[in-house]
Amino acid sequence: MPPDQTAPKPLSTDISDRLAARIADGDLMAGDRLPSEAELAAQFDCSRATVREALKRLAAKNLIRTARGHSGGAFVNNLTYAAAVEAHVATSTLLLSMNAVDFQTAVEARFALERACAHLAVTHHEASDLRAMKTAINRLASKCNDEQFCAADVSFHRALVDAAHNPILSYQLAGAVEAMQPLMNMITYPERDREVIIRLYRRIAGAVMARDAAEVRHIMDELEAVILDLFQRRQSRRGPVKPG
Amino acid sequence: MPPDQTAPKPLSTDISDRLAARIADGDLMAGDRLPSEAELAAQFDCSRATVREALKRLAAKNLIRTARGHSGGAFVNNLTYAAAVEAHVATSTLLLSMNAVDFQTAVEARFALERACAHLAVTHHEASDLRAMKTAINRLASKCNDEQFCAADVSFHRALVDAAHNPILSYQLAGAVEAMQPLMNMITYPERDREVIIRLYRRIAGAVMARDAAEVRHIMDELEAVILDLFQRRQSRRGPVKPG
């Protein structure tokens, strides 16, 4: 005899869900001010503490911001791409670290996404994008440790993403690429391999400039193979991973 | 004379940030139980209410879950792909609706991502993936209203994404594709155009089965052109959008 299959969700959860729904529906628009905590407490017939817990949840999701003082209160946030990217990166990073993603899967996903981006970059890029790529390549070519190399690497890929000039794509991919940086940092880049990689990057930049989509795709296939090979050589050098 | 440039963040925010950092650092692992609210209040030298507000924030970000009762408490969540996708979809949907993304940009992003996916689907797909695609196509071909057509459309694309058999990619793309559904729902699909689309889908499924990556890419270019044309015809039929 199941007494009450409906899991009775806490009141604070219910309140935050309802407010979130009103925001999603456009009932509460960006910039609107929510009623004060005391008013909300009266509306929902609960205490201020309960309302506050609900509001903190909305704030955590970036749906509202709160201000103190005379004309303060809770205001519906205008969700920006920058804020969404930040949250996306944080979530993706945790997701990857908690689920023990194997390197091959990560590399595969990353390159798949970047190929998509490069496709658009070929047709949409501007001069500034090429400059950004070249700056990143120069940083890669300078003497630097592995971590700096990786950071410059991210810069290059970020430039490639931005060259697509599509904010939605940038939002999606920035999350993926940045979240994978810790994984990428696991690689060590011997001098000889760095040269190979840099040469491929130069060719990518050149192909983008020449607006040759097929060539870009082809180079990225090469690049992916190089990265995977690099990782596998590192693995075999260190021997199989021992559990525990 | 700026007295205190450092914006003093509320204590509850500080606490949630610190706990979130401990989770991200792996200091608190999935499944671990946080100290009870009373203990945390003692540790941070604050009241239980303040601790609770901090915990609600973490719960909103899906970092912890709470349970009542004797051996209840706050436990570090094992972040699953499914949960992350749900959050990602919600955020992306809001982001798109709040930032008035134009249709062309959305379509461009969507097809760019799907091309990336299709590339992997060609090499990674299994028989079950092809079956899922065909099921979706059959639903598309049956008599249905625009909304049902769109839903089936999403199913097809979801099947394509899953065929890549890369969880990271699925996570990223599911968010993008599902978030764009409201935009896609804006289109009306006349009978003649449906046939065109369905024919293209059949060809995609066929090319995936034949493991012909170039052909898949080519068909998707066609498909994108068709969708854009469809939208533009609809726009011109209704005339330019009037403000207000």
Added chain:
DNA sequence: CCGTATTCAAATGTCAGACATTTAAATGTC
């Protein structure tokens, strides 16, 4: 009349203590 200082009011942020509810373990009973 204008500019400055003071006061005020409204709102969030925090605290303390209490009670309600849930849950599993400990205990008692047959």
Added chain:
DNA sequence: GACATTTAAATGTCTGACATTTGAATACGG
């Protein structure tokens, strides 16, 4: 040993208060 009861620990909620911040109204002096 199986079942019912008690109990303890934890979250969920309420109440009322005070602290702090901030813009606006007000008072004052020139």
